[in-house]
Amino acid sequence: MNLEKIYLERCDKETEETVEIESPKFLDTSISYFKKHLNEFLYIESSTFNEIKVDAxxxxxxxxxRTYMALFGLRAQKKHGEAIKNYLEEHLHTDAIKNxxxxxxxxxxxxxxxxxLDYIEGFKEDMTIGQAISxxxxxxxxxxxHLQENK
Structure with missing residues (x-):
């Protein structure tokens, strides 16, 4: 995955106003940044996301x-609902509520x-934001x- 051409914007959760437009160097920051700044989210755009049918x-x-969350819109047909939910249920690993x-x-x-993100295999709280995006x-x-296989 190539994140050279990327747009990063830290925003306030309540107002959705921009706190700061970040440089790609912000990707080297620990994901734990968001536990220290609960009022913020990071908005990310990259043309690379087109490959996975995601705009942002x-x-x-x-x-x-208090889990790390990735929020996105996935361009897939409505008919794939059951397959998407089954995949999430099977591939998110936790004994807690799968939120x-x-x-x-x-x-x-x-x-x-x-x-x-906490429930995806390979997630670690000391990973960088760039690693979490990957x-x-x-x-x-x-x-x-999985959706292609189950057409």
Whole structure:
């Protein structure tokens, strides 16, 4: 995954106003940044995301469960709902509540997915934001492969 051409914007969760536009160097920051700044989320755009049918990605810490979350819209048909939910159920590893969501937005024509990164194999709290983005990218790529297999 190539993240050279990337747009990063730290935003306030409550107002969605920009706190700071970040340089790609911010990708080297620990993902734990968001546990220290619970009021912020990171909005990320990259043309690389087109490969996985995602326009943009946001990363934050869930206010209730305190899990790291990746939020994105996945361009996939509504008919894939059961396959998407089954994949999430099978590939998120925890004994706790799996606080993911996958809702189809007819207005947007895509799946709005909230993905808890903590439960993806390979996630570590000391990883960088860039590594968390790569982990998310790989997870979504595998999900799309699953959808192709189950057509």
């Amino acid at each position: 990605l946001s990363i934050e810490v869930d206010d209730v469960f 993911y969501s996958a809702l189809f937005s007819a207005d947007e024509g895509l799946w709005e997915i909230n993905l808890p 982990l998310t990218y790989d997870f979504v790529q595998n999900l799309l492969g």
